[in-house]
Every structure is written in structure tokens, then in C-alpha cells.
Amino acid sequence: xxxxxxxxxxxxxxxxxxxxxxxxxxxxxxxxxxxxxxxxxxxxxxxxxxxxxxxxxxxxxxxxxxxxxxxxxxxxxxxxxxxxxxxxxxxxxxxxxxxxxxxxxxxxxxxxxxxxxxxxxxxxxxxxxxxxxxxxxxxxxxxxxxxxxxxxxxxxxxxxxxxxxxxxxxxxxxxxxxxxxxxxxxxxxxxxxxxxxxxxxxxxxxxxxxxxxxxxxxxxxxxxxxxxxxxxxxxxxxxxxxxxxxxxxxxxxxxxxxxxxxxxxxxxxxxxxxxxxxxxxxxxxxxxxxxxxxxxxxxxxxxxxxxxxxxxx
Numbered sequence: 083x084x085x086x087x088x089x090x091x092x093x094x095x096x097x098x099x100x101x102x103x104x105x106x107x108x109x110x111x112x113x114x115x116x117x118x119x120x121x122x123x124x125x126x127x128x129x130x131x132x133x134x135x136x137x138x139x140x141x142x143x144x145x146x147x148x149x150x151x152x153x154x155x156x157x158x159x160x161x162x163x164x165x166x167x168x169x170x171x172x173x174x175x176x177x178x179x180x181x182x183x184x185x186x187x188x189x190x191x192x193x194x195x196x197x198x199x200x201x202x203x204x205x206x207x208x209x210x211x212x213x214x215x216x217x218x219x220x221x222x223x224x225x226x227x228x229x230x231x232x233x234x235x236x237x238x239x240x241x242x243x244x245x246x247x248x249x250x251x252x253x254x255x256x257x258x259x260x261x262x263x264x265x266x267x268x269x270x271x272x273x274x275x276x277x278x279x280x281x282x283x284x285x286x287x288x289x290x291x292x293x294x295x296x297x298x299x300x301x302x303x304x305x306x307x308x309x310x311x312x313x314x315x316x317x318x319x320x321x322x323x324x325x326x327x328x329x330x331x332x333x334x335x336x337x338x339x340x341x342x343x344x345x346x347x348x349x350x351x352x353x354x355x356x357x358x359x360x361x362x363x364x365x366x367x368x369x370x371x372x373x374x375x376x377x378x379x380x381x382x383x384x385x386x387x388x389x390x391x392x393x394x395x
Contacts, residue, residue: 086260087318090281091238092308092339092355093132093143094167097157097299098207101129101148101392107206108133108144111186112169113229116371118361119394122147123336126380127390132338135224135237138361138370140308140339141281142221142237144169149299151392157298159210159244161289162349164302166210166242168200170280173217175233176201182229196265196272208300214239219280240283241305242270243350244295248288251347255284258325294349304343306353312340315356337377338363 098104108114108131117138122128128149134142144167159165171179176192176199183190183203190201193212200214216239223234245251252271255261261273261284269289275282295301309315315333319342322330330344341355364375374391376384 086276087309087314087321088260088275088307088354089310089357090141090275090277090308091241092140092306092353092357093134093145094164094238094241094305095145095147095303095353096167096207096209097154097297097301097303098146098148098205098209099150099299100206101131101150101394103206104131104146104148105394107188108146111183111188113224113226113234114144115224117143118338118365118371118375119373120337120375120377121380121387121391123377125152126376126383126387128152129391129394131394132361132371135222136370137367138338139221139237140355140357144238147303148392155296155298157301158293158296159301160292160295161244161246163244163295163297164241164305164350165244165287165295166202166212166240166285167302168212168214168238168240168242168283170216170219170221170236170239171213172219172232172234172236173215176213176215178233179213195267195270209302212239212242216280221280237281239280240272240285241302242285242287243305244287244289244292245348246288246290246292246294247348248286248290251286254347255286258321304351304353306341306355308357309354311356311358315340315342315354318342318354 114133117134118132120130122130132145190203200212219236221236225234264272264274271286273284330342339355346352
């Protein structure tokens with residue numbers, strides 16, 4: 083690419099189990115805002131829940147498909163998947179988060195990687211999360227009565243992708259998508275987009291002897307990276323079409339952004355999503371997440387859809 087099109091993480095989307103447990107964990111325990119309750123546009127009898135900051139700014143968004151009761155098998159994390167989703171927390175807040183997670187029944191273990199301390203915790207569906215202490219993340223967080231600005235999550239920090247063959251993976255992301263190698267530690271290689279700040283990091287975990295991961299409940303479905311607008315998305319799609327072995331989708335209208343999907347090295351699913359139009363196309367900022375929003379083509383089916391969705395609150 084002659085022009086750097088990727089600006090950082092847009093969102094992470096995971097396949098989870100119980101909708102009410104998912105909502106309670108991400109809003110009441112982690113303190114994120116429910117930015118949007120809508121449905122999986124490809125399977126509308128299942129929620130698509132978006133959590134993030136006040137406005138759901140790209141780079142703060144973690145989303146879930148609660149598939150409990152839909153006959154979805156249990157997933158298996160492994161090569162070809164995002165195996166860790168990382169959030170940014172303020173420097174010095176690690177003890178607060180350890181106590182908070184333990185109080186709510188979630189055991190946390192401390193790790194340190196690339197000079198940064200983090201807590202690892204499994205969410206109710208078994209997704210592995212990391213809360214990483216960062217000193218220079220100045221994004222304005224969503225806060226609650228129990229979580230103040232000195233502790234609140236700022237947004238996404240990194241994703242960890244498991245790969246069996248490291249060198250070709252590094253070559254692909256650096257030569258074709260504009261990442262640079264920032265650091266190496268053990269089996270981890272940290273790649274960064276220009277700026278090298280929270281929400282820019284892609285970490286590759288080298289696991290040559292592991293069996294490929296299996297999609298299903300308790301695994302990340304895809305990771306999305308943001309681009310500025312439709313023109314940049316189109317340019318990126320044209321670029322992907324020129325690369326050997328890639329088959330990017332047509333541009334899809336996801337109501338809150340437009341996107342292209344493509345399987346990268348070892349089959350990990352990447353989405354590339356625009357920053358606009360954002361989550362206020364069908365709700366005001368104050369109203370975000372308070373009511374079920376359906377895409378226009380599903381409005382006629384609202385009674386049926388709502389009868390199939392489980393209670394969230």
C-alpha cells in the first residue's frame with residue numbers, strides 16, 4: 083500500500099452464551115456502556131450487543147453474539163483465531179480491578195508483557211480478556227457510580243492472534259497492511275500501526291504445535307480494523323483483491339458502519355470498517371443502548387424477532 087489506510091482497531095466480535103450474563107459482565111462488572119442492542123444482521127433471532135464508551139467510538143467497542151439455545155457448538159481457541167482480547171486501563175488501577183473481579187466471582191491472574199502489567203480474566207462464556215495498564219491512553223472513558231475515571235477502561239488495547247507459522251504472518255501484515263514489528267518476547271511478537279498507542283496493537287503468538295482453532299461459543303468471531311470512510315474502504319478492498327489468495331467480500335452495510343470481510347493468514351477473520359456513520363443514526367447519544375434497534379429491512383419482522391430474543395435486563 084502506498085497509503086496507510088488502517089487507523090487502528092474498530093471492534094472485536096465474539097460468540098458468547100447467555101445474553102443476560104454477557105450484559106451483566108460487560109456493563110456492571112467491567113463498566114462499559116451498552117451502546118447498541120440490535121440483532122445479528124445475518125441471523126436476526128440472535129442479539130448483537132455493542133459495548134464501549136459514551137458514543138461507541140471505534141477502538142472502544144467490544145461486541146457479542148449471544149447464541150445460547152441456538153445449537154451452536156463450543157469453540158476451541160487456537161491458531162487462526164484471536165485468542166486474547168485486550169483492554170486499556172489506567173496506570174496504577176490493577177489492584178482495583180483485581181479486587182473488583184474477585185468480588186464479582188471472577189478470578190484474575192497477573193501477567194507482564196512488553197513492559198506492561200495486565201490482568202487476565204475469563205468472561206462468563208470463557209473468552210480470555212486482558213486488562214493492560216497504560217500510562218498514556220487519554221481517551222475519555224465511560225464511568226459508573228463504582229468505577230471512576232482513575233480506574234475506568236479506556237477502550238481496546240490489543241488483540242492476540244495465534245499462528246502456527248510466524249515468519250509468513252509477520253511478512254504479510256508488515257508488507258501488505260502497514261504494520262511494523264515493535265517488540266518480541268518469548269512466543270509473542272507485537273506489531274503496531276503508526277502511532278503505537280492503545281488500540282493499534284496486533285500481537286502474534288507463535289504456537290507451531292497446536293491444532294487449528296475451532297469457531298463456536300466462547301471464541302472471537304472476528305476482529306475489525308477501522309478506516310476513515312467509504313473511499314478508504316474501497317481503496318483497501320481494491321488493494322486486498324491484488325494480494326495472492328485473498329477473497330475480500332463485497333462492501334456490506336452494517337447500518338452503523340460499512341465493512342469488508344477477509345480471511346487473513348491461517349484463516350483468521352478480519353473485518354475492515356468505516357468510522358462513520360456511527361451509532362447515533364437511529365438513537366441520540368443519551369438514548370444509546372436503551373431499546374432494540376433493527377435494520378430497516380427487518381422492521382416488518384419486529385414482533386417475531388422480539389418474541390425470539392431472551393430478556394436482557
